[in-house]
Amino acid sequence: MKLYIISSGKYGSRIVNSLAEMGLASSMVGLEEIPEDLPEFIDDFAQYVPKSIPTADLILAVGLYGDINMIVPIIARKSGAKSVIIPIHDPTQVPPGLQREIEESAPEVKIVFPKPFCSLEPVGDTFIDKFAREFGKPKMEIDADGLIKKVKVLRTAPCGSTHYIAQHIEGIPIEEAELEAGNKLHNYPCNASMTTDQVVGDTILHLAGYQTKEAVKRALGFATRSAVVDHETCEADECQHECIKHCPQVQIGLDTVTLNENEQAVIDPASCGCCEICIQECPYGSIEMEERKFTLE
Structure with missing residues (x-):
C-alpha cells in the first residue's frame, strides 16, 4: 500500500512519527507538511497543493484545521488515490459542513472522518480497511x-x-x-x-x-460498570429515544444503545463509556449506572 500523508502541527507530527515507528515507514511514499498558522477561511487552495505528488493508494490528512482540508481531495485526485482518512481530534478541526463540502468535491473518493482516530474500523474500502486492520479502534x-x-x-x-x-x-x-x-x-x-x-x-x-x-x-469478557435501562419504566415510544440521540458513542457510529423487540433501549456494557449523559437526558428516569460484573457476549 502506498500511503501519502498530509500533516500539520504537533498532532500531525506525533501521528506520523508513531506510524513510522510501528512499521509504516516503508509504505509512506510522501509527506507534505502544512503550516499551522493558516487562516481558517481560504479562497485559493492551489498555492498549498504540492507541485509534485507521487502515486498513492491512501491519503491520510492529520492535524489540518479549517478550509485547508479542501486540498485533500485535490491531492487524492492528483495521486490517483480513491481512499482518504481525515481523523478528527478537535471539534473545530473539520466541522460537519466542511466534511460534506470535502465529500461533494470528490464523490469518486471514499473519505472517512473518524472521531477520534482511534475509533476507525474497516468500512468496506480496500485501502482504508488495510490500514484499519492494524491501526484504529484498539x-x-x-x-x-x-x-x-x-x-x-x-x-x-x-x-x-x-x-x-x-x-x-x-x-x-x-x-x-x-x-x-x-x-x-x-x-x-x-x-x-x-x-x-x-x-x-x-x-x-x-x-x-x-x-x-x-x-x-x-x-x-466482562465490564464492571455500565448504564442500565429499567424496562419497567422505559417509555421509549413517548420520549423518541432520547438516550440514543444523546449517546456520544452512537453519534460516532457505534451500536452502544439499540432497541429491543419492544422498541425499548438496550445499552451495551462493552462500549458504554459511563458518561451518564443518557441518565441526564432520560425524561422518565429509567436509566441508572450500575457497578457489577457484566458478562459480555
Whole structure:
C-alpha cells in the first residue's frame, strides 16, 4: 500500500512519527507538511497543493484545521488515490459542513472522518480497511488469572497508546484493568481535545478513552460498570429515544444503545463509556449506572 500523508502541527507530527515507528515507514511514499498558522477561511487552495505528488493508494490528512482540508481531495485526485482518512481530534478541526463540502468535491473518493482516530474500523474500502486492520479502534488479547498476566495488541490506536497501555496494565487485578486503561491513556498522553464537541455532546479525549476501555472489556469478557435501562419504566415510544440521540458513542457510529423487540433501549456494557449523559437526558428516569460484573457476549 502506498500511503501519502498530509500533516500539520504537533498532532500531525506525533501521528506520523508513531506510524513510522510501528512499521509504516516503508509504505509512506510522501509527506507534505502544512503550516499551522493558516487562516481558517481560504479562497485559493492551489498555492498549498504540492507541485509534485507521487502515486498513492491512501491519503491520510492529520492535524489540518479549517478550509485547508479542501486540498485533500485535490491531492487524492492528483495521486490517483480513491481512499482518504481525515481523523478528527478537535471539534473545530473539520466541522460537519466542511466534511460534506470535502465529500461533494470528490464523490469518486471514499473519505472517512473518524472521531477520534482511534475509533476507525474497516468500512468496506480496500485501502482504508488495510490500514484499519492494524491501526484504529484498539483491540487486545488478555491472558489473566485474577491478575493481568500478558496483553497482546491486535490493533493499536494510531498514536501508539495501545502498546503503552498494554505494558502498564500487566500485573494489576482484572477488576481494575478497565479503569486503569483509561488512566494510562491520559498519562500517555492522549492529544485529543478536552473541549466538548457539540455534535457528540462529549469531549474527543473522552471518546478516545471509551475506545480503549472497550478493548480491555472485550478482551477480558466482562465490564464492571455500565448504564442500565429499567424496562419497567422505559417509555421509549413517548420520549423518541432520547438516550440514543444523546449517546456520544452512537453519534460516532457505534451500536452502544439499540432497541429491543419492544422498541425499548438496550445499552451495551462493552462500549458504554459511563458518561451518564443518557441518565441526564432520560425524561422518565429509567436509566441508572450500575457497578457489577457484566458478562459480555
